Amino acid sequence: MYEGTRVKLIVRNGRTLEGTIFFVDAQQIKLKQVVFHDTPQTPISELVVKSADLKDLQVLPPEKQTLPAAVTSAKPPPTKAWASGPPPAADPSAIPAASASQPSFPPLAANHNAQSHMAPVNHMPSPPVQMHQRNPGSQFPPPPPPSSMLMQQGGLLMSPSVDHRHVHNGHAQPVQTSSPQLSKAAFIDPAIVSMSSLPPIPSGLPVPLQSILLASNVPVPSSPVIHNAPNLERQQEMNPPATPTEKKVKERNGEKEKNGDKSKINYFNMNDVLDSITSTYVPNTRHLDVGEIQIRNPSPVKRPANSVNVKKVSKQDQSTFSEPAEAEEYNEDFDFVGNNAKFNKDKVFSQMLSEHNLSDVPDAENAVVPIESIPKTQFYVDGKVISAVTSDQMKLICHLSAQSTFSQNIIIENAARSICELIWREYITPDMTNPRVVVLVGVGQNGCVGLAVARQLANRNVNVIITRSRAYQLPNESVEQRKYYLECKNAKEAQIGSLPVEKVDLIIDALIGCGLRGTPLAPTSTLIQWANANGGTILSVDVPSGMEATTGAVTDLTVKPHATVALTLPKTGMNEENSGVMYVCDVGLPNGLLSGLGDGLAFPLYGSSYIKRVTC
Ligand SMILES: NC(=O)C1=CN([C@@H]2O[C@H](COP(=O)(O)OP(=O)(O)OC[C@H]3O[C@@H](n4cnc5c(N)ncnc54)[C@H](O)[C@@H]3O)[C@@H](O)[C@H]2O)[C@H](O)CC1
Numbered sequence: 001m002y003e004g005t006r007v008k009l010i011v012r013n014g015r016t017l018e019g020t021i022f023f024v025d026a027q028q029i030k031l032k033q034v035v036f037h038d039t040p041q042t043p044i045s046e047l048v049v050k051s052a053d054l055k056d057l058q059v060l061p062p063e064k065q066t067l068p069a070a071v072t073s074a075k076p077p078p079t080k081a082w083a084s085g086p087p088p089a090a091d092p093s094a095i096p097a098a099s100a101s102q103p104s105f106p107p108l109a110a111n112h113n114a115q116s117h118m119a120p121v122n123h124m125p126s127p128p129v130q131m132h133q134r135n136p137g138s139q140f141p142p143p144p145p146p147s148s149m150l151m152q153q154g155g156l157l158m159s160p161s162v163d164h165r166h167v168h169n170g171h172a173q174p175v176q177t178s179s180p181q182l183s184k185a186a187f188i189d190p191a192i193v194s195m196s197s198l199p200p201i202p203s204g205l206p207v208p209l210q211s212i213l214l215a216s217n218v219p220v221p222s223s224p225v226i227h228n229a230p231n232l233e234r235q236q237e238m239n240p241p242a243t244p245t246e247k248k249v250k251e252r253n254g255e256k257e258k259n260g261d262k263s264k265i266n267y268f269n270m271n272d273v274l275d276s277i278t279s280t281y282v283p284n285t286r287h288l289d290v291g292e293i294q295i296r297n298p299s300p301v302k303r304p305a306n307s308v309n310v311k312k313v314s315k316q317d318q319s320t321f322s323e324p325a326e327a328e329e330y331n332e333d334f335d336f337v338g339n340n341a342k343f344n345k346d347k348v349f350s351q352m353l354s355e356h357n358l359s360d361v362p363d364a365e366n367a368v369v370p371i372e373s374i375p376k377t378q379f380y381v382d383g384k385v386i387s388a389v390t391s392d393q394m395k396l397i398c399h400l401s402a403q404s405t406f407s408q409n410i411i412i413e414n415a416a417r418s419i420c421e422l423i424w425r426e427y428i429t430p431d432m433t434n435p436r437v438v439v440l441v442g443v444g445q446n447g448c449v450g451l452a453v454a455r456q457l458a459n460r461n462v463n464v465i466i467t468r469s470r471a472y473q474l475p476n477e478s479v480e481q482r483k484y485y486l487e488c489k490n491a492k493e494a495q496i497g498s499l500p501v502e503k504v505d506l507i508i509d510a511l512i513g514c515g516l517r518g519t520p521l522a523p524t525s526t527l528i529q530w531a532n533a534n535g536g537t538i539l540s541v542d543v544p545s546g547m548e549a550t551t552g553a554v555t556d557l558t559v560k561p562h563a564t565v566a567l568t569l570p571k572t573g574m575n576e577e578n579s580g581v582m583y584v585c586d587v588g589l590p591n592g593l594l595s596g597l598g599d600g601l602a603f604p605l606y607g608s609s610y611i612k613r614v615t616c
């Protein structure tokens with residue numbers, strides 16, 4: 001039943017994504033139509049999230065079952081940089097049009113100071129409701145408010161007061177009263193329950209399902225989940241025959257008892273849970289036969305007599321507790337939110353087991369996308385969060401700088417100087433005699449930076465050879481930068497076929513940056529293969545050539561660098577496996593120009609250095 005359900009996940013690296021479930025089992029949730037909230041312009045058609053990588057899961061209401069509209073605005077107009085060479089020949093693996101859409105810059109954090117470009121304090125992933133509120137331009141419209149929706153008012157998280165005693169069509173209907181009150185719910189968003197706040201999952205149960213369960217476990221005051229307890233009673237009266245899962249559960253409970261373990265696994269109907277969540281979000285929908293959510297040792301709490309947020313626990317409600325008690329004990333105000341952690345989660349897992357016989361699940365290991373390869377929007381410099389950008393966002397940065405009166409050659413020079421700072425510190429050291437450096441130069445702006453690095457090194461008597469992937473066809477910065485380089489006394493340029501076979505000391509990979517389209521074609525691919533085979537230390541400019549900057553996707557025709565210096569900001573696809581040691585460098589773009597990108601980006605605090613180490 002949950003196949004086709006659209007869900008919102010928070011994964012281990014703190015990122016939020018939405019997708020439609022098409023398969024779920026103990027190890028994984030397979031999603032299609034996946035959109036990361038921070039990179040909505042780059043939807044991913046299929047994604048497998050390992051259970052171990054899940055932090056939270058929320059089932060979205062039916063209104064959100066469709067993929068957010070793709071950004072259809074025109075791609076950035078061609079810049080001088082893009083005119084630097086014709087696109088590669090038709091390539092079936094070319095990046096689809098969607099990735100060329102106008103990038104957007106969602107805010108990174110509420111406390112980010114855009115004007116000063118100060119790195120914000122690290123923050124926890126925001127619950128969806130708050131995220132929508134913070135990002136009015138978001139392509140994700142907020143869902144209809146759940147009864148417990150949090151509201152942000154005056155910097156405090158507020159929960160609207162809800163009186164559930166109103167009844168419509170025979171069902172309790174939440175009615176929001178006028179004055180929001182600060183409530184306990186302010187600190188627990190029932191729509192997305194933090195797993196860390198809940199007790200450990202019993203062993204032997206399918207781990208990813210805990211998220212579904214936790215997400216569905218919305219014991220907010222007067223939740224329809226609780227209201228439908230009578231249905232459970234009816235169900236129990238009917239005493240249906242035990243399902244295979246139920247049998248398994250009984251067996252396990254038997255074993256537990258034998259081993260002196262008093263805890264019990266309970267049986268749960270997952271479909272009902274998911275339905276119930278939907279009904280929590282969507283007013284006027286039927287309330288469902290969900291009464292099996294159980295609370296262990298629920299504790300009554302006293303509330304002020306005049307509180308409108310009071311919910312009496314009825315006798316019916318008690319059947320939802322795993323250890324039902326005498327009616328009197330609960331016939332008073334009950335703190336459902338406070339008792340959140342006591343709800344029994346196990347039943348859901350058991351039901352899921354029955355629907356997906358785990359022994360039938362194919363070995364999905366190969367299909368699993370490690371969470372590390374999911375694009376990251378945050379990295380760290382000196383312990384502070386900095387943003388990462390997709391290739392489209394980077395193109396927008398390049399476009400803005402190209403459109404401004406600020407000279408491209410200044411950016412190129414700054415990038416090269418910053419990279420040289422690292423080279424002199426780490427890669428060409430005084431103990432080296434006559435170090436040999438090969439600079440692989442592409443036809444775009446990435447190549448320009450390589451040419452400027454080559455000049456800086458040649459000026460200091462380093463034995464430099466450049467090799468271009470292609471001759472330049474238009475007058476542009478590439479032509480200018482090559483001319484400047486060739487004006488150095490000891491400048492050398494080699495044809496592709498005459499590159500040294502013996503190991504060189506350093507290879508500067510400046511073939512392709514964010515302008516990659518599809519798998520590298522010859523002769524660029526030949527240069528990539530040469531670099532990987534040479535054995536010399538490779539330093540990539542901006543991104544390893546041949547790597548898709550947004551996703552980090554690599555092929556056999558991707559440079560495998562020892563280190564990568566990202567220009568301006570790291571790219572979302574970067575990690576230490578595909579990029580080596582990661583650095584980010586200041587290219588000196590005026591910060592007023594960058595503020596035109598919106599206030600969502602956090603830049604490194606460079607201090608006296610122009611290049612900084614980046615960590616995940
Ligand atoms: N503000 C900054 O940080 C700046 C960064 N810059 C760097 O410029 C690149 C983007 O420049 P662009 O010219 O758009 O693209 P590339 O240099 O990455 O290369 C495009 C070039 O590559 C060829 N190409 C594309 N795909 C293939 C392929 N599959 N096979 C072979 N060749 C391919 C194509 O012909 C294009 O011409 C950015 O990443 C930074 O590194 C700038 O310095 C400006 C400021």
Ligand SMILES: [K+]
Binds near residue numbers: 511540541545
């Ligand atoms: K590169």
